[in-house]
Amino acid sequence: MNLVPHLVDFDECFKLFRKNFNADLASFKDEAMVAEFITPYLLRHFHTLKPKAFVRKNLKLLQECFGLSGLETNILYAVDLFEKIGRYYDDDKLDYFEFCFLLGGVLHTNPKKIQKLLMADMPLRKFGFISSGYRRGEFELEKFAERLMIEPFNKQEMMKSLARIYPKSTLERADFSYMQKDLDMLLSFCKNAKNPSIFLYGKAGVGKNEIAALIAKELDKELWEIYNINEKGEIEDDRLEQFIRAQAMLNADKSVILLDECEEFFPNLNAKYNEDKASKNTLNKMLESVKMPSIFLSNSADIDPAFLRRFGIVLEIHAPPKEKKQAMIEKSLKSQGIRLDSMIISQISESCLSQGVLLQACKVAKTLAKHKSTQSPKERQKHIKESFIQVLNEHLKLQGQKLISINVKKEQNLPYDMSLINASVDMKALCERIKNVCGIKDSLSQDSTPLQQGIRILAYGMAGSGKSEFAKALAKELDKPIMLKKASDLLSMWLGKSEQNIAKAFSEAEQKGAILVLDEVDSFLQDRSGASRSWEITQVNEMLTQMESFAGIFIATTNFMDNLDRASIRRFDMKVEFKPLDSTRLIKAFGLYARHLGINDYVEFLESSFAIRALEKLDNICFGDFALIARSANFTPLTSSQQLLEKLQEESKLKDTHTNTRKMGF
Numbered sequence: 001m002n003l004v005p006h007l008v009d010f011d012e013c014f015k016l017f018r019k020n021f022n023a024d025l026a027s028f029k030d031e032a033m034v035a036e037f038i039t040p041y042l043l044r045h046f047h048t049l050k051p052k053a054f055v056r057k058n059l060k061l062l063q064e065c066f067g068l069s070g071l072e073t074n075i076l077y078a079v080d081l082f083e084k085i086g087r088y089y090d091d092d093k094l095d096y097f098e099f100c101f102l103l104g105g106v107l108h109t110n111p112k113k114i115q116k117l118l119m120a121d122m123p124l125r126k127f128g129f130i131s132s133g134y135r136r137g138e139f140e141l142e143k144f145a146e147r148l149m150i151e152p153f154n155k156q157e158m159m160k161s162l163a164r165i166y167p168k169s170t171l172e173r174a175d176f177s178y179m180q181k182d183l184d185m186l187l188s189f190c191k192n193a194k195n196p197s198i199f200l201y202g203k204a205g206v207g208k209n210e211i212a213a214l215i216a217k218e219l220d221k222e223l224w225e226i227y228n229i230n231e232k233g234e235i236e237d238d239r240l241e242q243f244i245r246a247q248a249m250l251n252a253d254k255s256v257i258l259l260d261e262c263e264e265f266f267p268n269l270n271a272k273y274n275e276d277k278a279s280k281n282t283l284n285k286m287l288e289s290v291k292m293p294s295i296f297l298s299n300s301a302d303i304d305p306a307f308l309r310r311f312g313i314v315l316e317i318h319a320p321p322k323e324k325k326q327a328m329i330e331k332s333l334k335s336q337g338i339r340l341d342s343m344i345i346s347q348i349s350e351s352c353l354s355q356g357v358l359l360q361a362c363k364v365a366k367t368l369a370k371h372k373s374t375q376s377p378k379e380r381q382k383h384i385k386e387s388f389i390q391v392l393n394e395h396l397k398l399q400g401q402k403l404i405s406i407n408v409k410k411e412q413n414l415p416y417d418m419s420l421i422n423a424s425v426d427m428k429a430l431c432e433r434i435k436n437v438c439g440i441k442d443s444l445s446q447d448s449t450p451l452q453q454g455i456r457i458l459a460y461g462m463a464g465s466g467k468s469e470f471a472k473a474l475a476k477e478l479d480k481p482i483m484l485k486k487a488s489d490l491l492s493m494w495l496g497k498s499e500q501n502i503a504k505a506f507s508e509a510e511q512k513g514a515i516l517v518l519d520e521v522d523s524f525l526q527d528r529s530g531a532s533r534s535w536e537i538t539q540v541n542e543m544l545t546q547m548e549s550f551a552g553i554f555i556a557t558t559n560f561m562d563n564l565d566r567a568s569i570r571r572f573d574m575k576v577e578f579k580p581l582d583s584t585r586l587i588k589a590f591g592l593y594a595r596h597l598g599i600n601d602y603v604e605f606l607e608s609s610f611a612i613r614a615l616e617k618l619d620n621i622c623f624g625d626f627a628l629i630a631r632s633a634n635f636t637p638l639t640s641s642q643q644l645l646e647k648l649q650e651e652s653k654l655k656d657t658h659t660n661t662r663k664m665g666f
Contacts, residue, residue, distance in 0.1 A: 118130070126244065259295070465579060469624070496538075621648055
């Protein structure tokens with residue numbers, strides 16, 4: 001009855017037994033003895049397998065899609081049947097060879113042929129139809145093969161169970177001009193390599209999926225994403241088998257395969273996270289099965305190097321420059337007919353949201369607007385805008401990111417004049433010298449000449465003296481992007497991670513052609529003479545190594561020059577001290593900000609001897625202090641020069657108090 005479930009009538013089986021055997025059931029001690037006695041006869045009697053009609057169609061479809069033989073599909077059906085009779089056998093007695101012998105008996109085939117078809121590199125196990133191992137000779141069908149035995153399938157449904165077509169990219173190659181060389185390399189590799197496997201990694205939202213979609217578009221192929229979400233909304237573990245089966249089913253001339261979040265499969269560098277990872281054999285089998293352009297995406301490259309080496313190309317993807325990302329967002333929104341003001345687009349461009357999330361949010365917002373009651377076009381656009389931002393903010397909440405505000409006001413630019421920076425060198429003259437070293441002849445020219453040598457500048461002085469503002473002004477003068485990194489961005493509690501972050505910051509700046517500004521550099525270049533831990537030394541060494549090999553402009557800022565490693569200070573080409581404003585610059589800065597704040601009596605005020613004497617006493621005011629006062633004036637407006645002077649005096653007093661404070665102990 002268990003061998004042939006399509007014949008489940010007990011009476012019929014009992015009559016068959018009485019007809020063929022002159023035996024008394026009472027002579028057998030238990031049911032197992034009965035089963036052991038009659039099974040060989042039943043195997044001979046039911047020599048033809050009789051699967052249901054839809055199962056026969058499913059098995060024939062497997063032959064067409066995966067090139068299986070009739071015997072291989074019969075093995076699948078027989079293994080399914082064997083699960084029903086397996087309980088009659090003693091597990092201690094039935095080994096692998098006995099299992100193959102039993103299948104050979106059912107299928108009237110030499111057991112050695114069954115053994116060969118059940119090997120790991122043969123289709124039944126290579127495509128994940130049968131479990132990759134056996135327990136005491138007991139093979140099992142995997143989920144996909146089990147489904148074939150219980151529900152009808154056609155080719156389209158079978159393909160949908162493996163992958164889905166990824167939306168065609170709305171972007172062009174020009175949108176990725178910031179990484180043109182990398183993109184050209186990826187496309188050339190996909191066109192010419194026999195086994196084109198690509199591993200792209202980078203932080204969430206940097207555009208990995210968009211690059212994969214563009215590659216498929218440029219190759220004029222469909223992008224198939226290996227995708228399997230269960231009823232709980234969780235990604236299933238069998239995506240590896242799906243990938244291997246998709247390699248066999250898809251047309252290599254018309255398809256590109258995408259496997260996102262692949263880091264969950266590969267062993268991590270930290271062994272404690274590898275308990276549930278697939279076996280090395282399974283992963284190698286997957287990578288070796290690549291026959292068409294296959295793109296693996298991950299948020300990091302913290303996987304076993306043994307697997308990274310198996311990819312044709314391993315490439316880190318960096319976020320596009322803000323201006324480029326903003327242009328891409330505007331293009332996507334325009335294609336969806338959604339209009340947003342520049343301040344909202346600017347916020348989106350600063351987030352980690354991907355192109356796919358943006359397009360999905362567009363669709364959701366437009367769908368919600370359709371079901372609103374009668375509304376004018378203006379009201380409809382407003383509703384779409386609000387729904388769009390709401391959907392994006394839900395994604396940002398999940399990632400713990402800053403939310404997008406609809407009513408944000410454009411930040412008013414504060415006055416800046418480089419000539420008012422009191423430094424040990426002339427700032428304007430320094431900018432011109434750097435221009436000459438960079439080989440930049442004309443800031444308006446479209447031709448960009450690469451930097452002839454690296455430039456390392458150490459900017460030191462009290463907070464607010466203009467160190468960071470100088471870096472921003474220099475970037476503007478040279479028409480270069482700027483990358484500002486703080487100690488909190490790079491320091492890590494994990495051993496060796498800070499060094500990795502430092503190397504990554506320099507690499508990213510070099511790739512983008514950006515000026516790298518490292519604030520609070522004293523956190524990295526501490527005096528090694530007093531170091532008691534090995535990482536305190538390796539951290540300084542890594543910073544110095546990266547500085548020396550960096551071909552761009554590197555500006556390090558610090559408020560605590562005395563804390564720096566002496567040997568490190570010598571590595572900088574220029575050491576620029578930023579000082580508080582002298583009386584002449586202080587008076588000019590006073591007038592500049594008085595005009596900005598709408599104070600009308602500043603001319604007469606600055607001509608008075610009272611004002612001049614009062615300003616001369618302020619010997620610790622920096623240009624940045626005026627910016628602080630201007631921002632606080634948004635809440636408490638200043639209407640007179642006297643009020644502005646009083647604010648400066650308060651700032652000066654706070655600095656004096658801080659400087660004169662002495663630590664007390666017992």
